Amino acid sequence: MCEPAEDLYAVLGASPSDSLQQLRHRYQQLARQNHPDRLVGQSPSEAAAALQTFLQVDAAWRILSDGASRRRYDLQRRAQELKQDWPEDSTLRLEDLTWDPGECLYTHCCRCGGVFRVSQEEVEEEVEEEEQQLPEERQRGGVVVCCDSCSLSVYVTWLSHSRHFRDSPA
Known part of the structure; x- marks a missing residue:
């Protein structure tokens, strides 16, 4: 699982309170937009950036789409927030x-x-x-x-x- 330092919700442009359907919608939008098949004709640097975004979106979706892994991630994320908030x-x-x-x-x-x-x-x-x-x-x-x-x-x-x-x- 990803470290909580990378906010998987932010990768999808979503929030922790979003439903699974809302997360799926954001994932599908971003995956279509950054899919390697759509990168034909772009400069190598643009294609590389879009591919990197696609991979991040896909990794975030794999964790957030599964109820158990999403709960583990949310708990890890919350624990990190608590550590950061305590001086x-x-x-x-x-x-x-x-x-x-x-x-x-x-x-x-x-x-x-x-x-x-x-x-x-x-x-x-x-x-x-x-x-x-x-x-x-x-x-x-x-x-x-x-x-x-x-x-x-x-x-x-x-x-x-x-x-x-x-x-x-x-």
Whole structure:
């Protein structure tokens, strides 16, 4: 599936609230307009641009035309929007947080006196998700964590190729 960074609805000139029939109509219009068979007589650069558009439109339609893949895409897209909308005060490395073996939590004190908390389970889930990605798609792993008493948040990060979480209490 495409990364949420590419808005598949925008590729079709549609919106997430559009029905399947509306999406189909937009797809058909754009596919006809940019189909390789209609590119005869255009300059090589125009033909290449139209072909690229056709391929993007086709890829968007394949995802948005199927109910299950559309729901997955919409969830991924929404998660990305939420990440982008939440301002991060700073970035911390997981190894800079304090490990609480009794609670199986990583903690860090906020300047307000509150605490940022990341559970071992959260880190493990994120690492498992990263490991399912192709090696070239992997990035530095991380999660946004909110302070428990103010509006500040931090991005806690770790290297995706190494496991920093604790296997047993220290």
